[in-house]
Amino acid sequence: MKVxxxxTIKIAVARILLEDTSNIFEILPDNVQILNLECWEHAVFSTILALRSFERSTNKAKTIKGEILLRASGTLxxxxxxxxxxAxxxxxxxxAFGENAEKDLHELLSKIPAKEIPFGDCEKEYVKKLFEKAALVDVR
Known part of the structure; x- marks a missing residue:
């Protein structure tokens, strides 16, 4: 897990091996999103852009979780x-994002059918392209 x-907001991210997605969304609180991405940097950057869009009232989605999905996918x-x-x-x-992001994520990981797995950084040039894709939502 990285924090x-x-x-003033903390963002905690973990890589998980998810065995079943059928009931996962009923368990997720409003400050947690699951993304099927290759790079943790992409997940965190999309979360930051989503939080910033709500701060500036430029969000496209009704919820931060929805905005994170839009940003990560680069679509509207x-x-x-x-x-x-x-997921x-x-x-x-x-x-997870918020004042207690790390604690919230630890608690959630103990409740969902997933195993935390290690992860490393992605190659910088690849991450740069992902960041550009996430930022495109503002342009559209």
Whole structure:
């Protein structure tokens, strides 16, 4: 698990091996999103952009969780975003945000059918392209 600060808000991210997605969304609190992405940096950057869009009232989605999906997918359609980067069986990233992000994520990981797995950094040039894709939502 990695924990970062975005101003006064903490963002915690972990890589998980998700065995079953059927009831996962009923368990997730409002400050947690699961994304099927290759890089933790992409998950965190999409979360920061989503939080910033709500601060500035430039959000496209009704919820921060929905905005994270839009940002991570680079699309404006929530249905397309879920299909592209929504939680799937297998490896995913889980992101929590807020004052108690790390604690919230630890508690949630003990309740869901997932195993935390280690992860490393992605190659910088690849991450840069992902960041550009996430930022495109502001341009559209």
């Amino acid at each position: 970062l600060n975005y101003g 359609q929530i249905k397309d975003a879920i299909e592209a980067v929504g 799937k069986k297998g490896e995913n990233f889980i992101v």
